[in-house]
Amino acid sequence: MATINDDCSDLVKPTVSESRTWMCLICGWIYDEAAGDPEHGIAPGTAWADVSMNWTCPECGARKEDFEMVEI
Ligand SMILES: [Zn+2]
Numbered sequence: 877m878a879t880i881n882d883d884c885s886d887l888v889k890p891t892v893s894e895s896r897t898w899m900c901l902i903c904g905w906i907y908d909e910a911a912g913d914p915e916h917g918i919a920p921g922t923a924w925a926d927v928s929m930n931w932t933c934p935e936c937g938a939r940k941e942d943f944e945m946v947e948i
Contacts, residue, residue, distance in 0.1 A: 898924050898943040903936040907943065 895910035
């Protein structure tokens, strides 16, 4: 009986864009870089660093400095 090495582990999924998630420390609202915030002028895929300094939390009005990166 021949054991055929049938693993597909070399099919490495390319990590195209590692999107990050940021959470409002005041109200817990989540900003997902992949999703953006189109309702407030932030296109999907916008990196946190590229979010306008004038942007504020849609829920509570907190500023970017009140957000912290979270890992899901
Ligand atoms: Zn908030």
